[in-house]
Amino acid sequence: MLRSSIYHRPKNNFAYAYDEETLHIRLQAQKGDLQDVTLIHGDPYIWENGEWIYSTSSMKLVGSDDLFDYWQAIIRPPHARLRYGFICNDGKESLTYTERGFFEDVPTHCHYYFAFPFLNKIDVFSPPSWVKDTVWYQIFPERFGNGNPKLNPTNTLSWGETPTQSSFFGGDFEGVINHLDHLIELGINGIYFTPIFKAMTNHKYDTIDYFEIDPHFGDKETFKRLVDECHKRDIKIMLDAVFNHSGYYFEPFQDVIKYGESSKYKDWFHIAKFPLNPGNQLSYRTFSFEPTMPKLNTENKDVQNYLLEVAEYWIREFDIDGWRLDVANEVDHHFWRLFRNRVKAIKPDAYILGEIWHDAMPWLQGDQFDAVMNYRFTNAAIDFFAKKQTTVEQFQNELVHVLQSYPQHVNEVAFNLLGSHDTARILTVCEEDTNRLKLLYLFQLSFTGTPCIYYGDEIGMTGGDDPLCRKCMEWDENKQDLELFHFVQKLISLRQQSPAFSKGEFSFHAINESLVSYRKTLGDEELLIIINPTNRSLKVKFPTSFADSIDLWTNKHVSNDLMLNENEFVIMRKMK
Template sequence: MNLPAISHVPFGKDAYMIKEDTLVVVLKAAKGDLKKVSLFFGDRVDIHKEVQVNEVPMELTGSDELYDYFECVVKSQLTRICYYFQIEDFFGVNLFYSEYGFTEQMNRQRIEYFQYPYLRREDMIEMPEWTKDMVMYQIFPDSFASEKGGISGQSKRIKERIGADETDGLVEYRSNLGGNIKGIVENLDYIEDLGANCIYINPIFKANSYHKYDTVDYMDIDPCFGTIDDFKTLVKAAHKRGIKIILDGVFNHCGPDFFAFKDVLKKGKESKYVDWFYKLRFPIETKPYPNYEAFAYVASMPKLNTGNPEVLEYCCNVGRFWIRECGIDGWRMDVANEINHEFFREFKKAIRAENPDSFLIGEIWENSENWLLGDQFDSTMNYTFISVCKEFFAEESINVQQFDEKIQKMIHRYPYPVSLAQMNFLDTHDVGRFLSFCHGDERKLELALAFMMCAPGIPSIFYGDEKAMEGLEEWEYRRPMEWDRKTSVFDFYKKWTHIRKGSKALSRGNYRTEYIDNENRVYAFSRQYEDEKKTVIFNASEKQVCLNLGENVNCAPWSVAILE
């Protein structure tokens, strides 16, 4: 028995509440090492000298390249729980595992069991109900639309004087392609028809550059995109169609014309906003690189000191303002992994106080476990998903077994309710278009899209993917929406968004691997929620394949089938 590989840490992904009377417990062990695992649990404050325990068999729910994951659900009226495991390998070795360690006999005292001290409702990770059936559509506003079914393609330059006196000067706002908020309003029917019920919009606040990640004013809409009234119209019109709105919040850094940074540039060390920025050095230098902290050494994006209580209060007020005044449904937070954790704890409290059903997503490209314990983000951008799909569907550089292992590792790294809320995507405004990674092979794009619609997590479509848009460089994958392009890919996207939204199993169910065939590149998994079960079969090859999964299935090349 491989004892060093066996692990369990109470709380987090290994022990978490899904209801006030329901606890999920997970044990990790070396792949293929354990034959049987059982959980024994009892009352942590049992009045008897010996704790009365109940046994719950644990299910092998998945395996990655190194580990097996065993899981069980403990449903009990107990509010204080202690527990231990009984493990058996394929050679007949039988041990008990507790906080104390490994023993041949379970003769330890209850204080040496694993503990879940109290099942408090405040500690339960809960997602807003509306997010559980979400299909997201991401819009880069400059590139999307300026009218119904069209975009002008015309750049804009708008100048405005800001500040209290003439020395503050002019600020210029610009756009490249002419997309605006009215264009989104005019095309809500298109988004609804596609099957999306949530729109995530890249930054729309006053900013110098076309991408709007260098904010000038967090409390106003960039004039290149429209007005606050235009945005209120968008939110109301979207909500009438059952479509939620999520905005992009850029609080790691600001733009050079943000009022606090302008004051620092003007007054130097005497500015009352010096501590609003992270590690300023005087005299301030911008070339060849800034001598102050900034986003990726970009001088025009000075880093905000989010640990400063004044900055925290300002940003929380911004978060509340757009929920209260315009009715937005959530935020996506830019460069979240470079901001202190306490900032997000307070920001989440602020927006939840304004709207208990608001949703908070973080831009974190790596493992986000420390941000996803319920006190900070509800979700993060799942860049692991795109990496694995790129390897399997686009590049064909990994086999089915490796694909399943990577997906299982991705799913098991968080509590399952959190994995269900991860923002999955095939591309975004920051990476190349998936179809380009497929070298234009639309069959591969369609299969990856079908997997995204059937996998745990929130599927997200980047504008134009449904039009088979391509591009590997920034100017390509952010180019104007190709409204006039006719492609069968759109119908495929529409079909699968509606399949996803029509199935509780695909949006909320568990995930179990059912079939792996490396030679023929056939993969099947099932998802079940209550009495509904879907088995999804992928043939990611040029071969015609027949297999039996309770019934005979004839799989055409690069196809997907669902068994009820």
């Protein structure tokens, strides 16, 4: 037995409260090393005749990546507290793994074991339940629709021209309102807007005033009408909060430029020396090395109060449903804890989403974010389906590792995107192969989490990195890929029709080394989804339990000797 690979740590993703009554306990071990694992568990205060009383439960192998197996048990401790350990069996020896190491015999005193001291209700991470049923649509407001030309900036270009990084096309709130039917037809029930507050650029990540709508988009009355119209259609609204940095023309920063060290706002920013130098040798910290985006000092009480009032204001006055937090990993954890408390106090089911491109467990412990933008999922899916750079095994290993990096209820509301204003258009990444994109959408919309579609991707828009990924929305149906639109529309409708398709427990199920196959299980419904991403036909033999199943995509019975052509898939459904 390879003892050095066996690992457990209480809390985080290895031991956590899934709800007010349930604990999930996980163990990591060398891939293929253990034949079975048994969980020893009991209340630390229940003893008889001088011996600790414990029970045992079999643990389930819930996933494997390239290095490790992951075992899990679900426990409902009757008294909300637990001591526990693991009996590890590799077929040659059986060892008990505890907080104090490995033992050949099962220790009889509970002090040897790992502890979950108490399942306190207030500590249970409870993300908004509505997010699990949401399909998001990201809108870059300047490029979605020009509904009120009177608001157009100077030198506005004609809709659809090739953009530069400084182009303006006149997109506004009226343009969004005018095209809500498109979103309803697609099946969207959540909109994520990139920044809408007053700023100099077309992207608005250089905020001038956090309490004002950018006049190129409209006014507060128009925005309120937009939110109301969306809510009438059961569409949630999430705004982009740029709290890591402000814009160069943010009034407090302008005050610092004007008054230097005597400015009352000097401690609002990270300034090394005066006077400020916006040249190559910056004397103040910024986002990246961008001199027009000075970094805010969120440890300063006045900055905290200002930004927390911003967070509260747009919920209180306009009833928005969530905040997406830009460059969230560069802001201190203390501020995000304050932020969560303020936001949840005014709207308990608000969705708090952080932009973090890497492992985000420190932000996902119930005291800061509900979720992060799941770029680890994004990169794995794109490398496999779009770029064809990885094997089925590598793809599956990477996603299992992602899933096991977080608690289950974190995964259930992870923000799964394929493209955004920061990346090349997904069809372009797919080398304009629509078949690859369709399989990507199938996987994205059936994977654990809440999916997001970048505006225009559903109709086959193309474009490289910024600014080409920010082209104007194509509203001429003759130039839209309507077949792709209807494909995505049907997948979204499956999420509404089949609870297992959208929210079922996910697990890969090996059938063929060239096929991607996985199960989705929820209640009495179980799905087996098989995807052929190759350029050849493959014969498929699936489990006998799925014999004569119905393919949800075609509503036809599927025989056990199934031939899947290139880029084909089946979604087999059975009821237990």
